[in-house]
Amino acid sequence: MAAASTPQRYRVEELAAHADVSVDTIRFYQKRRLLPPPAREGRLGWYGPEHAARLERIRNLQRRGFSLALIRRLLDGTLDPADEPLADAVVHAGDRDDRSEDPEEFLTIGELATRSGVPEVLIQAIAREGLLVPRSHDDARFTDADVAIVRHGLHLLEVGLPLPELLALARRHHDATREVAEHAVALFDAHVRKRVRASDEDDDVKAQELVDAFRVLLPSVTALVAHHFRRVLLSVAEEHLEAVGEPAELAAAHEEATRRLESAWPA
DSSP: OOOOOOOOOBOHHHHHHHHTOOHHHHHHHHHTTSSOOOEEETTEEEBOHHHHHHHHHHHHHHHTTOOHHHHHHHHHTOSOTTTHHHHHHHHTTSSSOTTOOSOOOOBOHHHHHHHHTOOHHHHHHHHHTTSSOOSBTTTTBBOHHHHHHHHHHHHHHHTTOOHHHHHHHHHHHHHHHHHHHHHHHHHHIIIIIHHHHTSSSOHHHHHHHHHHHHHHHHHHHHHHHHHHHHHHHHHHHHHHHHHHOOHHHHHHHHHHHHHHHHHHSOO
8 A cells, every 4th residue: 555645845945936936925925914824843834735826826816916905805715705706807907908818918117117118207206196006006017008198198298288287186186086986986885786795696696797787887987987077178178268268279179179079979
């Protein structure tokens, strides 16, 4: 009869090498309660296959864009089963066409600066004011859509708008937008998520219903908000020109505003 095989055991350095992470990363995950402590034998700490599997799960979830706080809830089982697919849908709602099968590329702030041609110090200033929001909050990861946003910000400077005033405006916009977003999420939670979770359907059915509702509401809400802001901005600009502009300026602005409004809202 063959002897039972001894379970694989690792010292911390061996586990780090096996998982292709640094020892500091393992310590960090333990500090954040993502990775259980090792078994102690005297002064030695031993890790097992369960630690290796947990590390792989953490790294996989991070690559998919999950925050460490959400990863901990997933690993600890404190996230309702019906909420996990919704969390995944939120994380992957991103900036890409949903039909794309290619994995989303995440960029560091340095890579974002290189790709956009905008100095990193300027990108950091924009991010501090809340106008540039990383997709992955734990290590400040951005996407290709942020490259376009940064370039648009540079265009504002190129036409002569002063950076300090732009950053102050960005802060006001971020604060107001976040307040509205928090109310919108609260509405979804109170009138959609809680109603679905209270139903007698199976968890899989409830999860799919939540994901379907989210995928309908997100583009609808963002389209409405973008259209409303564009219309208000153009209306205020036209009112300003009516008060101070020359006739030629007013005529040109009115024609441009009409053209943009007609092309902005989908049929």
